[in-house]
Amino acid sequence: MKSLAGKEPIPGTTIFEGRMAMKGYALNKMCFSFNKAENREAFKADEDAYCVKYGLSDAQRAAVKKRDVLALLNLGGNIYYLAKLTGMFGLNMQDIGAQQAGISLEKFKAKLLAAGETKNG
Amino acid sequence: MARLIGGVGSSHVPAIGNALEQGLQTDPYWKPFFDGYKPVWNWMEDKKPDVAILVYNDHGLNFFLDTMPTFAIGAAAEYQNADEGWGLKPLDPFQGDPEFSWHLIDSLVHDEFDITMCQEMLVDHGFTVPMSLMWPNQDTRDQVKVIPLCVNVVQYPFPTAQRCLKLGEAIGKAVASFDKDLDVVILGTGGLSHQLDGERAGHTNREFDTEFLEKLKDEPEWLLKYSNYELAKIVGPQGVEMIMWLIMRGALGGNIRELSRNYHIPISNTAAGVILFENDAV
Incomplete structure (x- = not known):
C-alpha cells in the first residue's frame, strides 16, 4: 500500500493491511464462525476437518495444530479473530x-x- | 434543541467485563483502575444524560473482514450483545433512539461524511464494557438511549486522526441541530497504548499516553502529526484506537472543562485511561 511504502517494518509488529487480510481471509473467516457455540463444538469434534472445510492452507492448518500464534499471525491471522480460536484452547x-x-x-x-x-x- | 453536555474517553478492554462479572472492583489489581471512574459515576448520576453516542470498534462480532465500513452508525430501536466466542457473558439489550440516529446520519452525510447505516447491529465488548463502566447500575444504564458509532481500526487503512477529529466536529453540529430537548453525552473509547500481537506483545507507552491526555482538551491537533503507522510504532497497533477519542473531543467544541482523569498500567495487556470533560454551558 502506498501509505505504507518505504516505511520500515516495526520490530515485533505486523500491520494488518490488505496483503495480510487477503492471506488470512479463510483463517479469519473460520475464526469468525467461532462466535457460535455449535461451530466451536464442531471444531473441537474434528479440528482438522473443520480447518479443511474453511479452506485453510497446509501451513495454516499446521499452525492451528501447534497453537502457534506467531505463525498464525504471519499467515494472515488477525489477533481479534485468533482470540476466538485460542479461547477454545483455554488461552x-x-x-x-x-x-x-x-x-x-x-x-x-x-x-x-x-x-x-x-x-x- | 439537543445539547452535548459532556464527553468521556475510556478504554474498553474485555478483561474489564470479566472483572465486573466477578465483582472485582475493590480487588488490589483492579482498584486503582475502577477508582478512576468514581467522578464519572457521580457526574452521570448528577446529569442523567438522555442519550449516549458511543464511539468504539467492533472486534469481529457484527462486522467480518469481508465488508469493513470506515464509519458505521446504528439506526435501530434496540442493540443486542452476543457471544464473542471466548467466554464473556452477553449483557441485556440496549435501547436505541432511531429518530436521533437518522438525524445524525442525515446531517453527517450532508456534511460530506459517507456513513454506513445499520438497522441491525450487534454490539460487542468495545461497546458494552464502556456502557457498564459509565453506568455500573443496570437500572440507570437502561434509562440511557444509545447510538453506536463503529470505527474501523482493525483492517488497515484506518481513517486518519484528522478525519476522526473532523467527524467529531460534524457530530457536534448534528447534535446541536436536532430538534428535541435532550441531554447528550459522547464517549470515545479504546486505547490507550497496547499491543496484543507479535513478539512485541505487551508494549505500552506511558510517556506518550500522558502527553496525549495532557493535550486532549486544549490541543487535540497535537495527535494529527502522527500517521496511523507511526502511532502503531509508538503506542502499539491496538493503541491506535486512541484516534477514536478525537471523535469525542471534536464533538465537544472549544468551551469545555476537564473534570477528572485517571491513567493506570496494566489492565490485562493495556494502559488504561479515562478522562471526563463537561461543556462550559452546563
Whole structure:
C-alpha cells in the first residue's frame, strides 16, 4: 500500500493491511464462525476437518495444530479473530501475549506491572 | 434543541467485563483502575444524560473482514450483545433512539461524511464494557438511549486522526441541530497504548499516553502529526484506537472543562485511561 511504502517494518509488529487480510481471509473467516457455540463444538469434534472445510492452507492448518500464534499471525491471522480460536484452547490474551513474546506468563505479567511502576513505562 | 453536555474517553478492554462479572472492583489489581471512574459515576448520576453516542470498534462480532465500513452508525430501536466466542457473558439489550440516529446520519452525510447505516447491529465488548463502566447500575444504564458509532481500526487503512477529529466536529453540529430537548453525552473509547500481537506483545507507552491526555482538551491537533503507522510504532497497533477519542473531543467544541482523569498500567495487556470533560454551558 502506498501509505505504507518505504516505511520500515516495526520490530515485533505486523500491520494488518490488505496483503495480510487477503492471506488470512479463510483463517479469519473460520475464526469468525467461532462466535457460535455449535461451530466451536464442531471444531473441537474434528479440528482438522473443520480447518479443511474453511479452506485453510497446509501451513495454516499446521499452525492451528501447534497453537502457534506467531505463525498464525504471519499467515494472515488477525489477533481479534485468533482470540476466538485460542479461547477454545483455554488461552486468554495474556497467555497468547506471553507465548508471542517468548516468555513465561509470570514474566509477561511482571513486565506489564513493571511498566505501571516506572515513570516512562 | 439537543445539547452535548459532556464527553468521556475510556478504554474498553474485555478483561474489564470479566472483572465486573466477578465483582472485582475493590480487588488490589483492579482498584486503582475502577477508582478512576468514581467522578464519572457521580457526574452521570448528577446529569442523567438522555442519550449516549458511543464511539468504539467492533472486534469481529457484527462486522467480518469481508465488508469493513470506515464509519458505521446504528439506526435501530434496540442493540443486542452476543457471544464473542471466548467466554464473556452477553449483557441485556440496549435501547436505541432511531429518530436521533437518522438525524445524525442525515446531517453527517450532508456534511460530506459517507456513513454506513445499520438497522441491525450487534454490539460487542468495545461497546458494552464502556456502557457498564459509565453506568455500573443496570437500572440507570437502561434509562440511557444509545447510538453506536463503529470505527474501523482493525483492517488497515484506518481513517486518519484528522478525519476522526473532523467527524467529531460534524457530530457536534448534528447534535446541536436536532430538534428535541435532550441531554447528550459522547464517549470515545479504546486505547490507550497496547499491543496484543507479535513478539512485541505487551508494549505500552506511558510517556506518550500522558502527553496525549495532557493535550486532549486544549490541543487535540497535537495527535494529527502522527500517521496511523507511526502511532502503531509508538503506542502499539491496538493503541491506535486512541484516534477514536478525537471523535469525542471534536464533538465537544472549544468551551469545555476537564473534570477528572485517571491513567493506570496494566489492565490485562493495556494502559488504561479515562478522562471526563463537561461543556462550559452546563
